[in-house]
Amino acid sequence: MKKRNRILITLAITVALCGLTFTALFSREPSYQGKCLSAWIKDLQAEAPETKNQAREAVREIGVNGMPLILGLLHSQDSPLKLKSVALAN
Structure with a gap:
């Protein structure tokens, strides 16, 4: 039984x-x-202008390869719980 458990x-x-390796590489x-x-x-x-400029350059360099992620972020919707929390915070 111990040998079987070790193998599993x-x-x-x-x-x-x-x-994990597959996820990291691809x-x-x-x-x-x-x-x-x-x-x-x-x-x-x-807030730092240098950080913003580096980020702009990076997004330009990534180019159209980043469009699926950007479109996904634009289409994402907040959960009802988050919307209620924001309403309460205001």
Whole structure:
């Protein structure tokens, strides 16, 4: 029984590591200089002009490869809970 459990645990760990490796290597989000597009988009809201300029350049360099993510962000909708929380905060 112990041998079977060891084999199952080893198999589960191997599958998990393969999944993590696959996700890391084949990320769907485009990146520039090691930083993903969503992080660059957040940097566009920064107060520092240098950070904003770097973010603009990164988004330009990513170009049309970033359109699926940008369109997805534009079409996303807030949950009813978030909308109520924002209304209460105001």
